[in-house]
Amino acid sequence: MRLIVPIAFLCCYLGTARAQEGHAYFKQRVEYFRALSVKGNNVANIEVINGAKALNDSLLRARQYELTPDLLLAIGRLHQQLGRMGNAEFFYREGLQRGQKYKDSLWVAAAWDRLADFYALEERSSLSLDCYFKALQLRETHDPSRKSIADTYHGIARSYIQTGALTTAVEYLEKSLNLKKELKDTLRLGIINTLYADIYRLQGQHALSEKYYLKDIPKRLQQNNYEGLTISYLGLAQNYQGWGKYRDAEIYYLKALQIAEAIKRQRNIGLILLNLGTLYKANGQDDRAKAVFRRAVETCTAVDSRIYQLNAFRNLYTMYKDDGNLPKALEYLELYATVQDSASKESLNMKMEDYKAAYELKEREKEIAQLDTENKQGKQLRNVLIIGILLLLLSLIFVVALFRSRNKALKELNQEQANTKALLWEKEQLLDHLQQTNLQLIHSEKMASIGVMTAGIAHELNNPVSSIHASVEALRMDHKDLMPVFEKLAVLQKSADTNPAIVEELKTLVSRIDMGYLSEELQTLMNTIINGSQRTSDIIQGLKIFSRDTGDDFLPYRVEEGIETALTLLHHKLKNKIQVEKSYQFNGVIQCQISKINQVFLNILDNAIQALGEEGTIFIETKAQNGWCIITVRDTGTGIDNATRQKIFEPFFTTKEVGKGTGLGLAISYAIIQQHRGEIRVDSTPGEGTAFIITLPLA
Structure with missing residues (x-):
């Protein structure tokens, strides 16, 4: 009997020591992930995130609840570095919720600051200001040193810069700077310099903005703070662009891009590419701008950067529309609509996943609480009843919250569906308008051809x-x-x-x-x-x-008769000096839209006559081959070079003098042949003439 008490004491001691060792190990692991997440030169890695999530599960099983808030914030930060902003928001909020339960008020204030920084990065200024002011209220109440208040001040200033309230932003930056001077605190002064630089850039004071940006760069290079360096280079490039120093802007955009790629900050890469594409577009470097925007699309597609992806599609649509490349413009417009619809659906799915994750987390906590209750069966009945009542109340609250969240999700889903239907309707209207415009363009070109031929006829x-x-x-x-x-x-x-x-x-x-x-x-x-x-x-x-419109119906058509009709209308241009040699071997019938094919023949023959000038020979050949009707129109003119041949079917491209050609004839001919499931191509050698080969299906 005497040995029972010492043995029990020894067991309690060993159990306590083992628990302390486990706590120290878990604390060390949490600190490792926390330190990794705040490094400015850390390379984003999904494997690190998976390791942190596994540690979080271990903490819950070991009932180390007080360590989970720091780990959840670190996981959110790692997701943010990888560009997975939806997941980052979820873990930030989950960590904040846990911290409010297990941490002190200053920790909660720092968590509100972290969440506000995230919303500022997402340019969700209203949410970021709300979080910053919550942090400020806690710090003014519980931080006697007041050092952390200065950091919240410059965070508030950053959000006001995003809203355009520059005067208010300057007031909070001055508060932050004055407080740091009063406390002799030199930490994070670089961030304040960068924010002043942003304000001067937006005010158009480019020289002063440049001075502040350059002031902060050497320190960040010395500290290997590549993430902060990316922000400085990006701001400096934007300043040079607004200043009109486009070459300097390009250099710093490329520097920012190089660093962001090195540390795999995909969201920053997408933002830099969009700014670089805008620079090239403003400078008239359309090909480079398009290439950069396409790369931005690829980068933003790899992460959930839908806003940047939509921005890239919108720029590509505008550029191709301005170039007159309507098919390509329509392609990117359709991609824009698809991504917009996908973004809405993904947003809804992410919210559903958040609710599901919250539900599973509550379920795990409930199971742990039940196991803990079973291990404490020796406690008094009063404590068991109290725990049971608390669990019941928690479950009731959870059910009510889940019911409300589901109702809210259902309303949001209905709203998203309504928005999607409206977007689809707008898309259909746009397609109809484009089709009508295309038909009007073809008819206008046809009438223009008739007008040009009127004097000759x-x-x-x-x-x-x-x-x-x-x-x-x-x-x-x-x-x-x-x-x-x-x-x-x-x-x-x-x-x-x-x-x-x-x-x-x-x-x-x-x-x-x-x-x-x-x-x-x-x-x-x-x-x-x-x-x-x-x-x-x-x-x-x-x-x-030629002038009769047969509509979109496919009717029987004799190819040779159509060619003869075109030659009749163009006879006045031959001037008895241009010879036409014919080799009609087809002598058959195809199904086509007659008025449109007549227009193609007229355009091709008219181009051949214009290529000859005063004299020469036009060779026309028709034949049937493997189920196709092949029409070849060849002239003995001067021919065309490779660069012209590559662009000859593009809308509004013409080698004629201003006022003598619209640049639409061959583009419309190309579109008509494509509608007939055929092919039109050009073979030409400078000095040896040009041949247009048209291939149309027999049925």
Whole structure:
């Protein structure tokens, strides 16, 4: 009996010592992750995050609850470095909630500051100011040294800078700086310098802003604070851009990008790329701007930086629209709409995951509490009843909170669905508008072609009409010569008896006329009238065929007849010096939109005639091959170089003088052939002429 008490005491001592050793180990591990998360040169790593999460589970199982707040804030910071901002917010808030239970007021104030810094990085200024003022209230009440108050002041200033309230921001920076001078505190003065630099940059005082940015850079280089150095380089680049020093701006954007890539700050990389793309775009370096924006899309897609991704898509859409590349612009507009819809859905899913994680965490805590209750069965019944009542109240509160959160989530889901439907409707309206614009553009180009040809066609019609008019005048003269004969014949016809005198007069009149010559002349004049009227009919029929709109229906079409119609309308441009050699081997029928294919043939042949200038030869060949109709139009002109050939089908690209071409003919022809599931390509060698090859399906 005497040995029981010492043995029990020894067991308690060993248990306590073991618990203290476990606490020291866990504390050391938490401190490791906390120190890793605040390093400015730390390389973001998902494996480190997974290790920290595993440690958090171990802390819960070991009931080391007082250590979890620091670890949760560290996990949030690590997620932030990796660009996973949704997860970062969740762990920051979870750590703050735990800290309010297990930590003192100054720790909670620091946690509010950390959460405010996160919201400031996300440019959610209202939330960041709310968190900063909560931290300020706690620090003014519980920090007798007042050192931490200065840090909160410059945090508030940063949020006011984001809102554009620069005067208020300056007031809080002065408060922070004066307090640090009073307390002789030199820590984090670099941040204040950077914020002053931001204010001067926004006020347009670029020289002063440059001075403050450069003042802070050497210290950050010495401390290997690469994250802070990225912020300084980025601000300095933005200052140079606003100052008009674009070369310096480009250099510092690239420096910031290099450092951000080295420490894998994906969100910073996306922001830098967007600013660099904007710089290139402002300088007219469209190709480089597009390349940078596309890379920004890739970077922002890898993390949940949807705002930056949408910014990149919007810039790409605007640039391609301004270039006249409507298909590419529409592609990025569709990507913008898709990402916008995806971002809404991801936001909802993230909230649902947060609720699920909170629920699972509460469930684990509940299980731990139940195990703890079972291990303490020897306690008095009063304590058991109190614990049971507390657990019941907690469960009731949790159920009520879960019910409210689910109702809120349902309302948000309905709102997101309504927003998505509205966005889809706007997208459909935009597509309809683009289609109508495309049809109007094709019709306008067609009417422009008719307008350009009007003078030539009028001249072409004038030739046969003039020949007809001249022939009619000659016939009138011949008729005048024959009138005396006709009059004598009329008198002779009315006389009952043959009057010898009239017969003699008739013979005399006939003898004066060369009847053989007159007969031949009449035949020639009638042939001239017939040919002139036929030529006039062909020209008018060709013009009717070309100007008629057959709509979007696919109808039977003879390719050779369409080519002949185009040649008829362009005959006046040939000037009898341009030869046309034809090799029609197809002689078949295809299904197509007739008016649009006629427009393609007219555009291609007109370009060939213009390429020849005064003289030359155009070769036209049609043939059937492997289920396709192949039309080749080749000229003997000067040809085109490789650079021109690469851009020849782009909208508004033309090599003609201003006012002599819209640059839409070949672009519209290309679009029409694509709509027919065909292909159009160009082969050309400078000095050897140009060939356009059109391939259309037979069915």
